[in-house]
Amino acid sequence: MKIPLLDLGAQLKPLRDEILESLTKVIDSTTYIQGPEVIGLENEVARYSNTASAIGVSSGTDALLVALMALKIKPGDRVLTTPFSFFATMGVILRCGAIPVFADIDPVSYNIDPSAMADVLAQDKGKTIKAIIPVHLYGQCADMAPILSMAKQYEIPVIEDAAQAIGAEYPDKTGEWSRCGAMGDGGCFSFFPSKNLGGIGDGGMVVTTDTKFGESIRMLRNHGMEPKYFHSEIGGNFRLDPIQATVLRIKLKHLEEWHAARRKNAATYDTLFADTRLIADNDLKVPVAVYKKQAELSSISRNYHIYNQYIISVKKRDELVQWLRSKHIGCEIYYPVCLHEQKCLKGLIEKPNLLHAQRAARHTLALPVYPELTLQMQTYVVDQIVDFYTS
Ligand SMILES: Cc1ncc(COP(=O)(O)O)c(C=O)c1O
Missing domain, CATH: 3.40.640.10 (Type I PLP-dependent aspartate aminotransferase-like (Major domain))
Structure with missing residues (x-):
């Protein structure tokens, strides 16, 4: 696939x-x-x-x-x-x-x-x-x-x-x-x-x-x-x-239905990953939808997250990228270098230590979450990630 x-x-x-x-x-x-x-x-x-x-x-x-x-x-x-x-x-x-x-x-x-x-x-x-x-x-x-x-x-x-x-x-x-x-x-x-x-x-x-x-x-x-x-x-x-x-x-005219489909896909990933050992073993974290609880309490559905990207945080991120690419699964690192560490800033500012941003740049990875993704495709993505950590 x-x-x-x-x-x-x-x-x-x-x-x-x-x-x-x-x-x-x-x-x-x-x-x-x-x-x-x-x-x-x-x-x-x-x-x-x-x-x-x-x-x-x-x-x-x-x-x-x-x-x-x-x-x-x-x-x-x-x-x-x-x-x-x-x-x-x-x-x-x-x-x-x-x-x-x-x-x-x-x-x-x-x-x-x-x-x-x-x-x-x-x-x-x-x-x-x-x-x-x-x-x-x-x-x-x-x-x-x-x-x-x-x-x-x-x-x-x-x-x-x-x-x-x-x-x-x-x-x-x-x-x-x-x-x-x-x-x-x-x-x-x-x-x-x-x-x-x-x-x-x-x-x-x-x-x-x-x-x-x-x-x-x-x-x-x-x-x-x-x-x-x-x-x-x-x-x-x-x-x-x-x-x-x-x-x-x-x-x-289709934007709201696309947002909803992306949210559904994100929820599917969350469930699929929860059914693996990856989270318990601390190999992988799924993204946190910070405002989801408030959204569930409100009477109409809310765009608490529109999942332009579904971002996991993983150990051995760069090796996982190679693995997924070898399995023909698209993924991307947004972003591998923090803004304050970009070369073009050299000499302009004193480089601060921004540890959470630096950690995110080392561990985060975007998986496909587009509206037309099927359950079968998402299952394949998760299976391949499980294989990576267990093989
Ligand atoms: C956070 C953020 N800011 C600004 C931009 C710039 O938008 P554009 O590519 O349309 O110039 C992007 C686009 O990739 C973005 O993701």
């Missing part, structure tokens, strides 16, 4: 005719920049994420960059974030000329640890930290209540890196649920093909509950131009193509 990490062909199959028809319409319309498909998607994503504005942009990276530009992050500023994320989270900080500051992650959720953040913020006597970027890693929200409370205390804006987490929800202490992207000053989605809502190329979106902030981003994504050929700000070309927008509008 061959099991890829992600099977975009299986997702495309039932939607192919509808997508081709919509692409033909865009091509025949000759509106190739902005236009009704982009506006339509923006309205739908704003509604989906409970925000006042949604601004289509060229990628998740550019969503983060334009959000930091709108906050006027400048050389010499510092931006607080997690050391365990895709490079873009840190890359955009550096591209503004700012310096990243890291707080370690929580070893259970792999998201930034609010108590570690509290220490970093308390040490920032010069108030040089000008923004906070929590990342909702793998499709599960960071612990936003304490993060937002600290942000308020220190008067620092929060940009949610929700690239992997569109639709994920967070329960606050009162039992109210918030959609990711709607909690901070702005939220950034990626429509990279491997995301739960993925285009046929690059794309992204910034969402915000602050209409004024939204207007600023809308202007910056198009060279800071308003009206035409008048530039009061320096922006860039961060526009989303209508070709992507039209495909994403079709896929958005």
Whole structure:
């Protein structure tokens, strides 16, 4: 059996005719920049994420960059974030000329640890930290209540890196649920093909509950131009193509069912692994859905985790990767090197010791969890992992 990490062909199959028809319409319309498909998607994503504005942009990276530009992050500023994320989270900080500051992650959720953040913020006597970027890693929200409370205390804006987490929800202490992207000053989605809502190329979106902030981003994504050929700000070309927008509008209609299917697959893995000796023998840990209990207590179903990735933590991780690949099972390491240990930072910051992030980089591994995965495929994956540890 061959099991890829992600099977975009299986997702495309039932939607192919509808997508081709919509692409033909865009091509025949000759509106190739902005236009009704982009506006339509923006309205739908704003509604989906409970925000006042949604601004289509060229990628998740550019969503983060334009959000930091709108906050006027400048050389010499510092931006607080997690050391365990895709490079873009840190890359955009550096591209503004700012310096990243890291707080370690929580070893259970792999998201930034609010108590570690509290220490970093308390040490920032010069108030040089000008923004906070929590990342909702793998499709599960960071612990936003304490993060937002600290942000308020220190008067620092929060940009949610929700690239992997569109639709994920967070329960606050009162039992109210918030959609990711709607909690901070702005939220950034990626429509990279491997995301739960993925285009046929690059794309992204910034969402915000602050209409004024939204207007600023809308202007910056198009060279800071308003009206035409008048530039009061320096922006860039961060526009989303209508070709992507039209495909994403079709896929958005299926997003909730895909999230649910991924959650079902995650639950299946949890059960299959629980039936082995791997957990008891401490060879493997399954991912922890931190907000699952609250979700089960609520009256309607909640996206407590959208499982963009199903991440196990294992002993002998690199050998297991080789084993799974030899068995034609797709898997990936997200991420083998922490942000604070990347070569491009050399000389820019003093390398901190962020032990939980460093441990996660050594032990975590993503298994296939895409919606179209079958029980038979998942059983095969688990059987092969058992074989690895018992052979
Ligand atoms: C956490 C995180 N941030 C930012 C990005 C950047 O998104 P994009 O690839 O659309 O530029 C990604 C995408 O991989 C991501 O996973």
